[in-house]
Amino acid sequence: xxxxxxxxxxxxxxxxxxxxxxxxxxxxxxxxxxxxxxxxxxxxxxxxxxxxxxxxxxxxxxxxxxxxxxxxxxxxxxxxxxxxxxxxxxxxxxxxxxxxxxxxxxxxxxxxxxxxxxxxxxxxxxxxxxxxxxxxxxxxxxxxxxxxxxxxxxxxxxxxxxxxxxxxxxxxxxxxxxxxxxxxxxxxxxxxxxxxxxxxxxxxxxxxxxxxxxxxxxxxxxxxxxxxxxxxxxxxxxxxxxxxxxxxxxxxxxxxxxxxxxxxxxxxxxxxxxxxxxxxxxxxxxx
Amino acid sequence: xxxxxxxxxxxxxxxxxxxxxxxxxxxxxxxxxxxxxxxxxxxxxxxxxxxxxxxxxxxxxxxxxxxxxxxxxxxxxxxxxxxxxxxxxxxxxxxxxxxxxxxxxxxxxxxxxxxxxxxxxxxxxxxxxxxxxxxxxxxxxxxxxxxxxxxxxxxxxxxxxxxxxxxxxxxxxxxxxxxxxxxxxxxxxxxxxxxxxxxxxxxxxxxxxxxxxxxxxxxxxxxxxxxxxxxxxxxxxxxxxxxxxxxxxxxxxxxxxxxxxxxxxxxxxxxxxxxxxxxxxxxxxxxxxxxxxxxxxxxxxxxxxxxxxxxxx
Numbered sequence: 354x355x356x357x358x359x360x361x362x363x364x365x366x367x368x369x370x371x372x373x374x375x376x377x378x379x380x381x382x383x384x385x386x387x388x389x390x391x392x393x394x395x396x397x398x399x400x401x402x403x404x405x406x407x408x409x410x411x412x413x414x415x416x417x418x419x420x421x422x423x424x425x426x427x428x429x430x431x432x433x434x435x436x437x438x439x440x441x442x443x444x445x446x447x448x449x450x451x452x453x454x455x456x457x458x459x460x461x462x463x464x465x466x467x468x469x470x471x472x473x474x475x476x477x478x479x480x481x482x483x484x485x486x487x488x489x490x491x492x493x494x495x496x497x498x499x500x501x502x503x504x505x506x507x508x509x510x511x512x513x514x515x516x517x518x519x520x521x522x523x524x525x526x527x528x529x530x531x532x533x534x535x536x537x538x539x540x541x542x543x544x545x546x547x548x549x550x551x552x553x554x555x556x557x558x559x560x561x562x563x564x565x566x567x568x569x570x571x572x573x574x575x576x577x578x579x580x581x582x583x584x585x586x587x588x589x590x591x592x593x594x595x596x597x598x599x600x601x602x603x604x605x606x607x608x609x610x611x612x613x614x615x616x617x618x619x620x621x622x623x624x625x626x627x628x629x630x631x632x633x634x635x636x637x638x639x640x
Numbered sequence: 641x642x643x644x645x646x647x648x649x650x651x652x653x654x655x656x657x658x659x660x661x662x663x664x665x666x667x668x669x670x671x672x673x674x675x676x677x678x679x680x681x682x683x684x685x686x687x688x689x690x691x692x693x694x695x696x697x698x699x700x701x702x703x704x705x706x707x708x709x710x711x712x713x714x715x716x717x718x719x720x721x722x723x724x725x726x727x728x729x730x731x732x733x734x735x736x737x738x739x740x741x742x743x744x745x746x747x748x749x750x751x752x753x754x755x756x757x758x759x760x761x762x763x764x765x766x767x768x769x770x771x772x773x774x775x776x777x778x779x780x781x782x783x784x785x786x787x788x789x790x791x792x793x794x795x796x797x798x799x800x801x802x803x804x805x806x807x808x809x810x811x812x813x814x815x816x817x818x819x820x821x822x823x824x825x826x827x828x829x830x831x832x833x834x835x836x837x838x839x840x841x842x843x844x845x846x847x848x849x850x851x852x853x854x855x856x857x858x859x860x861x862x863x864x865x866x867x868x869x870x871x872x873x874x875x876x877x878x879x880x881x882x883x884x885x886x887x888x889x890x891x892x893x894x895x896x897x898x899x900x901x902x903x904x905x906x907x908x909x910x911x912x913x914x915x916x917x918x919x920x921x922x923x924x925x926x927x928x929x930x931x932x933x934x935x936x937x938x939x940x941x942x943x944x945x946x947x948x949x950x951x952x953x
Contacts (some may be wrong), residue, residue, distance in 0.1 A: 364742070
């Protein structure tokens with residue numbers, strides 16, 4: 354298995370797309386910070402001192418890591434789905450699946466190696482994203498003329514950020530596994546990317562409508578991905594409006610418990626990964 | 641296990657299939673296939689499009705699950721500890737497929753890392769062997785078809801396999817490249833390996849293979865040493881004045897399989913060494929042959945005869 358993980362990392366490392374995804378992540382994080390800085394400097398009549406204060410607060414050093422992780426939980430999901438689905442699906446697109454399989458110890462280990470290697474790269478991406486966010490916070494603090502005060506960096510604070518880092522990684526996994534599953538089902542990268550990202554965006558919209566419908570239908574989103582992801586990401590205690598990542602719906606008012614969210618998301622992950630392994634194991638690999 | 645119809649005593653068996661069958665829904669792609677491949681042998685596996693060749697190769701390599709039957713590699717059943725056996729097999733199935741964004745070298749390195757225990761010197765060695773070392777740093781998607789084929793062969797050699805499976809290894813190669821690969825194949829077998837060669841170039845198979853099997857619609861039509869097959873297919877070509885009378889006389893003989901007239905000649909499918917008997921029979925009817933020669937038959941004509949004229953692939 355270690356050999357296969359090494360081979361997968363080698364291929365991902367050599368691939369231009371991996372670097373492009375990383376550049377997109379870093380680029381968008383930088384742009385978001387610069388936009389917030391610009392907004393914080395412009396006096397918008399509709400914004401009262403409270404809103405302006407929240408924006409300036411986001412740019413400050415204490416919020417740098419939680420805010421970066423909030424960006425990563427949404428943008429990172431999209432990029433991680435693309436990385437995962439293309440890692441599996443392109444083996445079919447390039448017809449290298451048979452070449453790889455006859456050089457692999459087993460199908461199970463090959464898929465396992467793909468999951469682990471992509472997971473490693475996603476973690477590296479999260480680390481780079483957080484570092485970018487922190488550096489941008491330093492820059493915007495300097496440009497904005499705010500104070501450099503590191504007294505917030507207590508043990509408790511760092512522990513909270515450590516937990517939030519893993520929570521962010523955890524909420525990416527269901528979408529990544531969804532992309533993984535559909536790349537295998539569709540024997541191509543495209544179904545994995547389309548469905549992984551499609552569900553990421555559409556589910557929040559569907560959730561909003563279901564909540565509006567009321568009755569038992571309003572309870573259904575509690576068992577879907579988006580609402581439970583939101584429960585986990587909201588633990589970052591970001592200001593209202595910045596804690597929901599890509600989520601469009603106003604579902605925060607009816608959030609279910611953290612344990613429920615954790616169990617539901619873990620359940621989805623297990624179903625996606627089991628189905629993917631089962632299909633890949635059972636299916637004949639023909640031309 | 642019951643004795644194999646094709647087994648030879650005292651020969652190292654690299655690959656054996658017994659009653660190998662694959663059904664895709666109602667379609668029976670491979671039916672009760674019995675094959676044996678021995679050490680040092682180049683085995684040609686021929687058949688028209690959709691004959692079941694790739695399905696058979698897929699089953700041998702564990703890519704396709706057999707519906708029935710058994711596969712043995714190196715004397716051991718494939719379904720137990722599969723990797724221990726497949727690690728000793730190198731294969732290029734249909735056209736070679738590698739990562740387009742990697743160089744030839746990096747493609748081999750990725751495979752070497754997955755297989756494990758392959759030093760970088762081995763990559764240099766195999767690239768040199770297929771004459772691709774000077775272009776090893778170029779991206780795979782910039783390679784010509786011939787270079788891709790050669791990289792495919794290099795990839796099979798990475799793990800010093802005892803069995804090499806090559807599916808159309810000369811496809812897309814120019815005449816010089818074809819000859820290069822054709823010369824390489826017997827060399828590979830002489831290094832105590834066995835080569836399982838699927839090719840539609842029947843002349844090429846005739847030149848490099850010791851033994852061939854021909855399948856059509858999943859059923860094996862022939863499985864014999866090339867020379868034996870060619871001998872079986874040998875015809876007698878006779879020139880006489882009265883072709884019609886000679887044909888009617890010979891047609892009545894029970895040991896003559898077929899008689900036909902072709903360009904002022906009688907073409908007779910008769911047992912080997914029957915030329916003198918045919919001559920004697922005609923002379924007894926006052927028909928004297930002015931020409932009587934053995935007409936060599938190519939593997940291609942045997943293939944076409946067995947498969948009903950379908951082109952190979």
